[in-house]
Structure formats: structure tokens, C-alpha cells
Amino acid sequence: MFFGVSERSLTNMVAVFNKELLSWYLITLKLKETVESGLPILPEAPSSARSIEFPEAPQHQQPDNSLQIVVNGDEEKSASPESEWIISIKEKLEQANQDAAADSWAKLCIYRVPRYLREADDKSYIPQSVSLGPYHHGKRRLKDMDRHKWRALHQILKRTNHEIEIYLDAMKQLEEKARACYEGTISLSSNEFVQMMVLDGCFMLELFRGVAGGFKHLGYARNDPIFAIRGSMHSIQRDMIMLENQIPLFVLERLLGIQLGQSEGLIANLALRFFDPLMPTDEPLTQSDRNKLESSLGYIATFDPLGDQGGLHCLDVFRRSLLRTGPQPVPRAWIKKWSHSNRVADKRRQQLIHCVTQLREAGIKFKKRKTDRFWDIKFKNGILRIPRLLIHDGTKSLFLNLMALEQCHLDCSNDITSYVVFMDNLINSPEDVGYLHSHGIMEHWLGSDSEVADLFNRLCEEVVFDINNSYLSSLSEKVNRYYNHRWNTWGASLKHNYFSSPWTIISFVAAVILLVLTFVQTFYGVYGYYWPR
Numbered sequence: 001m002f003f004g005v006s007e008r009s010l011t012n013m014v015a016v017f018n019k020e021l022l023s024w025y026l027i028t029l030k031l032k033e034t035v036e037s038g039l040p041i042l043p044e045a046p047s048s049a050r051s052i053e054f055p056e057a058p059q060h061q062q063p064d065n066s067l068q069i070v071v072n073g074d075e076e077k078s079a080s081p082e083s084e085w086i087i088s089i090k091e092k093l094e095q096a097n098q099d100a101a102a103d104s105w106a107k108l109c110i111y112r113v114p115r116y117l118r119e120a121d122d123k124s125y126i127p128q129s130v131s132l133g134p135y136h137h138g139k140r141r142l143k144d145m146d147r148h149k150w151r152a153l154h155q156i157l158k159r160t161n162h163e164i165e166i167y168l169d170a171m172k173q174l175e176e177k178a179r180a181c182y183e184g185t186i187s188l189s190s191n192e193f194v195q196m197m198v199l200d201g202c203f204m205l206e207l208f209r210g211v212a213g214g215f216k217h218l219g220y221a222r223n224d225p226i227f228a229i230r231g232s233m234h235s236i237q238r239d240m241i242m243l244e245n246q247i248p249l250f251v252l253e254r255l256l257g258i259q260l261g262q263s264e265g266l267i268a269n270l271a272l273r274f275f276d277p278l279m280p281t282d283e284p285l286t287q288s289d290r291n292k293l294e295s296s297l298g299y300i301a302t303f304d305p306l307g308d309q310g311g312l313h314c315l316d317v318f319r320r321s322l323l324r325t326g327p328q329p330v331p332r333a334w335i336k337k338w339s340h341s342n343r344v345a346d347k348r349r350q351q352l353i354h355c356v357t358q359l360r361e362a363g364i365k366f367k368k369r370k371t372d373r374f375w376d377i378k379f380k381n382g383i384l385r386i387p388r389l390l391i392h393d394g395t396k397s398l399f400l401n402l403m404a405l406e407q408c409h410l411d412c413s414n415d416i417t418s419y420v421v422f423m424d425n426l427i428n429s430p431e432d433v434g435y436l437h438s439h440g441i442m443e444h445w446l447g448s449d450s451e452v453a454d455l456f457n458r459l460c461e462e463v464v465f466d467i468n469n470s471y472l473s474s475l476s477e478k479v480n481r482y483y484n485h486r487w488n489t490w491g492a493s494l495k496h497n498y499f500s501s502p503w504t505i506i507s508f509v510a511a512v513i514l515l516v517l518t519f520v521q522t523f524y525g526v527y528g529y530y531w532p533r
Contacts (some may be wrong), residue, residue, distance in 0.1 A: 107180035109312040110246045111408040117400075120461045124397040125404070127239035129232070132200045134186045134193070135244045148226045149199045152206040155219055160259055164198075170254050171197045181248045181312075201247055201255045204240065204314075208270035234277065238394045241275055243401045243408075246313035271314045272321050278398055279322075281374040282390050282443075312409075319402055323375070323415055352467060352476040353425045354483060356432035359384070362483040368440040375419045379475050382482055386436075389423070391444035396455055407464060418470035420459050427456045 112135060113125045130145040131137055157164060171178075171194040178197060179186055186193065210218055210227055220227040226236075239245055249267060256263035311317045353359070356366070369378060369385035378385045402416045427433055430449035436442040437449065444452050467473060 107177070108183055109316070109409060110181050110183070110248070111243060111404070112183050113243060113401075113404045114408070116462050117404055117407065120458060121396070121400065124400045125242060125244060127242055127245045129235045129239050130203075130245075132204065132240060132245045132247050134182060134188055134196065137188070137196055145226075146199075149203040152203045152227070153199060155206065156202050156259065159219055162258065166258060167198045167202070167255065168194055170258060171201075171251070174251060174254060178248050178251055197247070197251055198255070201251050204247060204252060205256055205259070205270075207236070207240075208267075208274050211274045212270055234394070237275060237278060238397055241278060241315055241318060241398060241401060243315055243404050246315055249311040249313050249317070268311055268317045271317050275314070275318050278318075278394055280390055280395055280398065281372055281388055315401060315405055319405065319412075319416065322402075323413075324373070351425060352422050352470065352472060353479055355428040356426050356435050357429065359426075359479070359483060360435070362485075364479065364482060366436065366439050366441060375415060377419075377422070377472065377475060379478050379482075384479065386441045388440060389442050391442065391446060391452055391455070393445065396459065399459055403459075403463060413471075414465065414469060415471055417463060417465055418472050420456070421463070421465055421470075422472050422476070424456045424460045427453050429453055 110133065118125050127136055127142060129142070131139060131142040136142060153164075156162070172190075174197075175190060175194055179193065188196065206218060206227060210220065211229070211233075215224065215227045215229070216222060218227070222228065226232065252267050253263045256267060260266075311320070354362075360366075363382060365383045367383055367385050369376065369387045371387050374387045374389050376387055399416065399420055403420060406412045406414050406417050427436075430453050433442060433444075433449035433452045437444070442452070446452055446455070470476075
């Protein structure tokens with residue numbers, strides 16, 4: 001007995017106390033493992049605590065509650081990435097709703113060339129000397145031209161005695177409208193975008209006016225490296241006609257209007273004169289020929305590159321000038337659903353016509369048509385009349401960018417694409433190119449006929465084209481009907497084999513005479529045998 005407590009009772013108390021300590025020790029270890037692993041707390045802990053029959057046991061449940069709060073907080077952390085994901089999706093949906101509500105697609109006219117088009121020849125869509133607009137702005141290899149842009153702006157301010165704020169304020173007013181012309185989000189700040197429009201626009205205007213009226217008149221030196229008529233100008237012209245390298249026409253009109261006071265209709269004419277060396281034809285027309293052509297078309301009025309519609313940019317103006325008096329651009333939104341199956345990049349669905357060699361075998365003749373409208377092809381009485389086409393080192397890039405505009409802009413007709421596909425069908429080999437060249441239909445400055453054939457065969461790769469929506473569809477049907485007529489093929493074969501040269505003609509006539517004489521001799525021999533005198 002110890003202080004009134006028996007030895008047996010003391011032993012029982014020590015045993016219970018040791019059991020409680022062991023239980024809480026195990027609970028602590030379990031909670032520690034649970035917190036470190038991030039797993040939910042097992043329900044055994046509270047039950048273990050309740051099984052201890054020590055009077056002060058409920059006081060030790062407080063740590064359990066605090067630990068439970070920590071674990072729950074860890075569970076909330078583990079669930080947060082999913083909630084952030086949902087929030088991100090909702091933000092994107094809200095942005096899509098704003099884009100749809102803004103209706104900015106209607107103003108879009110300067111596009112990024114689709115990847116499926118540029119994979120074949122990326123270089124033809126990317127400027128090599130000068131960047132205009134935001135798509136290629138700030139690229140290191142094009143920064144050398146920036147100092148000349150600043151020179152052009154300085155020369156304009158010096159010549160007009162204007163302050164730069166006049167141009168910046170004018171572009172500030174047009175910033176939102178100009179941004180809507182470009183595809184996608186433009187990362188430039190407001191000040192950067194306005195500065196770019198002023199610099200690039202003034203640079204273009206100085207080139208336009210210099211080519212039209214002389215750079216010396218604008219105050220530039222005769223030996224200026226950029227603002228002078230020299231070899232580098234051709235590279236600049238080729239860059240400035242690219243689809244991704246355009247400035248909205250209304251920006252140029254506003255900048256020129258500040259300088260001259262008025263600019264209505266002037267920008268289009270200046271642009272056409274500047275880009276004239278890129279024209280794919282150099283067929284000269286006398287005044288009498290031009291009068292006959294205009295009278296046959298039922299008009300005498302001078303050509304207006306903009307017509308009754310506002311121009312989009314320089315590439316659009318250039319395209320309209322190529323198609324003057326041609327088929328009116330028809331929006332393609334009306335095309336029925338059944339025709340969409342034909343608008344695929346499939347060579348089998350782009351075969352409008354047979355190649356030159358095959359058409360010649362069917363008796364079809366080729367002649368040059370005297371007109372400066374290179375796309376105006378005619379067929380009548382077995383004769384295919386094709387205007388003269390001039391091929392130079394910028395023709396490939398020009399046609400690719402024109403077709404890219406027609407592929408991207410819904411309100412553009414596909415007339416340039418139709419012409420290029422037609423010529424691609426005609427040209428399958430260097431022999432086809434040589435034949436067209438010998439008849440004055442095609443002139444090229446490339447190395448060989450095989451390069452020209454390869455150029456046309458590559459132009460239409462991956463181009464989306466509807467053969468039912470082509471201005472050359474009816475002509476192609478006439479040619480194909482003539483080609484499929486067997487008498488035409490037989491007659492052409494006879495002419496090719498027996499009348500292709502004077503010697504073959506003489507041989508054929510001699511053979512016919514010999515055959516007739518043999519027949520006469522045989523006739524008289526038989527006649528004399530049965531009816532002797």
C-alpha cells in the first residue's frame with residue numbers, strides 16, 4: 001500500500017497510462033504520415049481516442065481537429081488546378097463571344113497566307129528587303145530599311161513644313177479601323193502601331209511619287225541608294241506587292257491628303273504606275289487597236305482601278321487593273337452546298353483542259369491574240385487564241401500572292417486562279433512551253449523552257465479551286481468537245497504524218513500517183529485478158 005493506494009491498483013493505473021501514451025503516439029505518427037502524403041485522414045483515429053478510458057482524454061482531441069483542418073486545406077490545394085482549368089475555358093469562351101460580337105471579320109482584308117499554301121514556297125510570300133505593316137515588323141533582316149523610312153519621313157516634313165504631330169494625330173484617328181484590316185491580334189502598342197503606319201505609309205508615298213514624277217523633284221540625290229531608279233527598286237516592288245506586306249489604302253490616302261490637300265483617286269493611279277514593271281504582259285497596242293477593242297466591248301470611258309468600290313490595298317488595286325473589263329467579281333457566299341465538294345485541293349478536279357501536245361494531236365491550232373488582257377482567251381473553229389504572257393523572275397511571287405488573296409478574301413472572284421490553273425493544264429513539258437514560245441504566246445526571261453514548265457506545275461499546288469466557278473469553264477468545254485471528236489484527231493494525224501513538210505507532201509503525192517498508175521495497169525491487164533481484141 002502506498003499513500004492509501006494498493007500495489008495492484010497502482011499497477012493497473014500505470015498500465016492504463018502506458019496504453020494511452022502508446023495510443024496517442026501511434027495516432028501522432030499516423031497523422032504525420034497522412035499530412036506528408038496528402039491522403040485523407042483515416043477514420044480510426046477518433047475511435048482510438050474514444051476507446052481510452054482516461055478521464056482527461058477529451059482534452060487531447062484538440063490537436064486532432066487542428067490537424068484535420070490542415071489536411072482539408074491540402075485537399076483544397078489539390079483540387080485548385082481543376083478549378084483554374086474551368087476558369088480558363090470560361091475566359092476563352094468569353095473572348096470568343098466578344099470576337100463574334102465585334103463583327104471585325106467584315107473589315108478584314110490583309111491576311112496571313114495560310115500554311116497549306118506557303119509550305120510549297122515560303123519565300124514567295126515573305127519580304128526580302130522591306131517590311132510594311134505589322135506581320136513582318138521588327139524582323140532583324142529587314143531593319144536595314146528602317147533608316148531609309150526615317151529619311152523619307154524627314155524629307156516629307158522638311159518639304160511640307162509640317163509638324164510630325166499632324167500625321168500622328170491623323171493615324172490615331174484611324175488606328176482602330178486599320179487594326180481591323182489585319183488578321184489576328186496585333187501585339188504592338190497604340191503608339192508603336194501609329195508610328196509604324198506613319199513610317200511605312202510615308203515611305204510608300206515617296207516611292208510612288210518618285211517613280212511617277214522623279215526623285216530629284218522630291219529633293220533626293222541622284223545617287224541615292226533607295227530613292228532612285230536602280231536595280232534595288234525591282235526587289236522593293238516585289239516585296240511591296242505581297243499579301244502580308246500591305247498597308248490599307250485609306251491610310252495612304254489620309255497621309256497623301258495631308259501633304260497635297262486632296263488625294264481622291266490619286267493613290268490608285270500612283271500605285272499602278274509604280275507596279276507597272278510587274279505586269280505579266282508587255283503587248284503594245286496601237287491607238288486604232290485600242291479603239292477597236294474598246295468599241296467591241298461597248299465602252300469608251302477610261303479605266304478606273306477602283307470602280308464603284310473602295311480599294312482595299314495596293315495588291316487589290318493591282319489585281320483589279322489586271323482584270324479590267326473582265327468578269328465582274330461575284331461574291332462566293334451564294335455557292336450551293338453541293339458545289340463545296342468540288343472546292344478541294346485535288347488535281348483530278350482541276351483538269352480544265354488537255355496539254356498543248358495532246359491538243360495539237362487533236363488538230364487544235366494555237367495563235368497569239370493581240371490584246372493586253374493576258375487572261376482573255378478565245379476558242380473558235382479549232383483555233384485557241386491566247387494573249388501574250390511575259391514571264392520574269394517576279395512572276396511566280398506575283399501570281400502566288402494574287403491567288404492567295406483570292407483564296408482568302410471571300411468577295412474576290414477566282415479569275416487569276418482560273419487562268420493559272422488553265423495554263424498549268426496546258427503546260428506539262430518543256431516542249432509545250434517551246435511551242436507556245438515559237439507562236440509568240442509566251443515570252444520568258446528564265447534560263448530554259450523546263451524552268452517555265454516547272455514554275456507553272458508548282459503554282460497550283462494545294463490551291464483550292466472550283467472548276468464550276470471559273471470564267472474559263474465554258475471555253476474548256478468547247479475545247480474538250482472538239483478534242484473528243486475522232487474525225488478531228490484522224491485529220492490531224494494525217495496532216496502531221498504526211499503534210500508536215502514539203503518532202504513528206506512530195507512523197508505522199510508520189511505514192512498516190514504510183515498507186516493510181518498501178519491500179520490503171522492492173523485494170524488494163526485484167527480487161528485485156530477477158531476481153532481481148
